[in-house]
Amino acid sequence: MGGPRGRMTSQEDRLKTVDLIKESCKDGARLIPACRVVGISARTYQRWTKGGSVARDSRPDAIRPKPSNQLTQEEKQQVLEVCHRKEYASLPPGQIVPQLADKGGYIASESSFYRILHAADEQHHRGRSQKPRQSSPPEGFCATGPNQIWTWDICVLQQCQWQVYMV
Numbered sequence: 792m793g794g795p796r797g798r799m800t801s802q803e804d805r806l807k808t809v810d811l812i813k814e815s816c817k818d819g820a821r822l823i824p825a826c827r828v829v830g831i832s833a834r835t836y837q838r839w840t841k842g843g844s845v846a847r848d849s850r851p852d853a854i855r856p857k858p859s860n861q862l863t864q865e866e867k868q869q870v871l872e873v874c875h876r877k878e879y880a881s882l883p884p885g886q887i888v889p890q891l892a893d894k895g896g897y898i899a900s901e902s903s904f905y906r907i908l909h910a911a912d913e914q915h916h917r918g919r920s921q922k923p924r925q926s927s928p929p930e931g932f933c934a935t936g937p938n939q940i941w942t943w944d945i946c947v948l949q950q951c952q953w954q955v956y957m958v
Contacts (some may be wrong), residue, residue, distance in 0.1 A: 800848060809836070812828060815828075862903060871913070874904070
C-alpha cells in the first residue's frame, strides 16, 4: 500500500489489507502499528470495517452535479467561430480574449479558449508560428596549428589531439 492520501483502493486490496491487519492483531500486534506497516491509518481501517464487513469505495459511483458555470455547447461553438475569424485566425487565445474585451465582448476565459481549442484538436501553432525545431549543437572546429581558429568560447572546439608547436 502506501502512497498519497485519497488514492483509490480496489475492493480486493481492501479485503487483503483488512485480513492482514486482523491476522496480525490476532497474533498479538497492536492496531496502529499494524496499520502503519500496510500504509493506512487506523482511522482508515475503522472506516473500512465499520458495520462488520469491508466497505467498498463509493467515490466512483458518486453523483456529481454539473457545474453551474460550465459552458454550453452553443457557447463552445461560438468560441470556435471567433477563433476561425480571419482577424483572430493567427492569434493565440492570450491575445484573442483581450481584443474581444477591448471591443466590449466576452465569451469565455483564456483558459476556456485553450481548453475548447484543444478538445477540437485546433490548439496547434496558429498562424505563422511554427513548431519548435530541434537544434543541434554547433559544428565543432579542430585546430591543428597555431592561429587557425579564433574564438571567445572554447566549447565549440572539438576534442582533438593537441600538439605543442615550438617556434
